[in-house]
Amino acid sequence: MKLKLVYFGSSLAGKSTNVKTLYKILKEKNLVKGDMVVMETEEQRTLFMEFFISSINIEGFELELKILTTPGQFRLHPLRKVIMKGVDGLVFVVDSSKEREKINFLVMRETAAVLKEMGEDLMRFPVVVQYNKRDLPDAMDIEDMQVRFNPWATDYVPAVAVEGVGVLETFEKAIKNILVRKYARSALI
Amino acid sequence: MELDIVQYEIDREIKEGIDRIISNLFNKSSAELVLLTDDAGRIVCLCGDKLSNDYAAEFLASIISGVFGAALEMGKILSMEDLDILQYESKNMDVVIKFIPPRFLLGVLVRKGTSLGTVRLFLREASEELSSQMENLKFVPVKTIKMDVKTLEEKLNKLLGS
Ligand SMILES: Nc1nc2c(ncn2[C@@H]2O[C@H](COP(=O)(O)OP(=O)(O)OP(=O)(O)O)[C@@H](O)[C@H]2O)c(=O)[nH]1
Ligand SMILES: [Mg+2]
Numbered sequence: 001m002k003l004k005l006v007y008f009g010s011s012l013a014g015k016s017t018n019v020k021t022l023y024k025i026l027k028e029k030n031l032v033k034g035d036m037v038v039m040e041t042e043e044q045r046t047l048f049m050e051f052f053i054s055s056i057n058i059e060g061f062e063l064e065l066k067i068l069t070t071p072g073q074f075r076l077h078p079l080r081k082v083i084m085k086g087v088d089g090l091v092f093v094v095d096s097s098k099e100r101e102k103i104n105f106l107v108m109r110e111t112a113a114v115l116k117e118m119g120e121d122l123m124r125f126p127v128v129v130q131y132n133k134r135d136l137p138d139a140m141d142i143e144d145m146q147v148r149f150n151p152w153a154t155d156y157v158p159a160v161a162v163e164g165v166g167v168l169e170t171f172e173k174a175i176k177n178i179l180v181r182k183y184a185r186s187a188l189i
Numbered sequence: 190m191e192l193d194i195v196q197y198e199i200d201r202e203i204k205e206g207i208d209r210i211i212s213n214l215f216n217k218s219s220a221e222l223v224l225l226t227d228d229a230g231r232i233v234c235l236c237g238d239k240l241s242n243d244y245a246a247e248f249l250a251s252i253i254s255g256v257f258g259a260a261l262e263m264g265k266i267l268s269m270e271d272l273d274i275l276q277y278e279s280k281n282m283d284v285v286i287k288f289i290p291p292r293f294l295l296g297v298l299v300r301k302g303t304s305l306g307t308v309r310l311f312l313r314e315a316s317e318e319l320s321s322q323m324e325n326l327k328f329v330p331v332k333t334i335k336m337d338v339k340t341l342e343e344k345l346n347k348l349l350g351s
Contacts, residue, residue, distance in 0.1 A: 001194075001196050001197075002231050004229055004230075004231075026349075029349070029350075031348075031349075033244035033247070034242070034244040034245065034247075034248060037248060037251070037252070048255065048259070049255060051251060053244055053247055053248070056348060056349075057348075058334075058341075058344050058345070058348070059334050059336070059344070060334075061194060061196065061332070061334055064247075066230065066247070066251060078259070078262035078263075078265075078266075079259060079262070081258070081262060082254075082255055082258030082259050082261075082262060083255070085228050085229045085254070085258060086227065086228065086229020086230070086231070087229070168349055168350075171349070172345050172346065172349050175345060176338070176341060176342055176345060179192060179194060179341060180190070180192060180338055180341070183192045183193055183194045183195065
């Protein structure tokens with residue numbers, strides 16, 4: 001089964017740091033196929049996409065996951081739309097810095113608009129919210145952020161992606177949410 | 190909460206029809222490689238042994254869907270809504286990518302010297318044949334596992350070890 005997982009969020013929130021760190025961790029566990037594709041600017045800002053393929057076997061069930069990031073810079077908005085095509089699950093990387101509060105929110109709204117154009121509803125999507133940069137001195141309280149950035153009331157993970165904290169947990173929850181959302185037998189919920 | 194995790198594959202008859210069209214195109218155009226993918230970069234069919242491993246094809250499909258999607262966004266800005274072919278040329282090889290309605294892409298890699306006009310003609314023919322197959326595209330379940338969410342969480346945890 002082929003699944004597409006996209007990390008979205010405001011520019012510089014740490015999407016690429018997440019995906020690059022995740023690649024390293026999974027590679028050590030022999031759970032990736034091939035290299036990571038990186039298309040970035042000279043300043044290490046994502047230009048188009050970064051992605052790699054992870055292959056995981058659950059009970060003889062082959063999951064092939066394509067893990068991608070979107071470019072966060074606003075000028076690259078048209079390319080964000082391209083990445084979102086056919087997405088199965090999302091990770092919303094939120095910058096904990098108080099200064100980025102508004103921009104986090106705008107990105108969520110804009111992502112909802114992109115998905116709507118494709119006939120999808122962000123609020124019905126399997127999402128994991130990651131509160132990144134917990135190490136910053138001006139990091140907002142989690143409860144505060146929950147109210148603003150987790151309208152799904154879905155799983156959330158506090159993280160310090162540069163140090164690898166929360167990266168794997170976020171990924172694990174993302175897979176779980178995709179599978180649950182796609183395959184739960186509604187009669188039993 | 191119990192999950193029925195089901196693996197789907199393209200209906201056999203339709204898949205065989207698609208394979209026939211692709212291998213026909215492969216032979217007629219003397220291509221090195223022909224790849225059919227959806228617009229999210231999931232491979233439907235691949236012909237040719239140019240690639241050293243199976244994930245190279247997955248990477249290629251992702252990039253083809255990405256660059257074509259980007260070209261379509263460019264088309265919107267420049268009022269080129271009819272954009273449906275993308276072409277890359279190099280010293281030794283050429284690549285032609287064609288949009289197949291409703292949401293697929295067909296990429297052909299040929300050696301330099303093959304007439305690109307002819308390749309495009311064959312692509313058009315294949316595209317028409319494929320479109321009808323793609324409209325009837327059906328997925329059938331091939332495998333199911335039953336699992337509750339707790340077990341799934343435990344399995345993932347053991348596998349990934351977070
Ligand atoms: N303090 C701190 N910095 C972080 C953390 N995670 C990432 N960063 C830094 O934030 C900056 C941006 O990180 P990226 O991963 O490139 O951000 P991005 O979201 O991919 O940015 P764009 O691709 O431009 O949208 C880098 O300098 C990272 O080192 C974190 O947990 N704490
Ligand atoms: Mg980035």
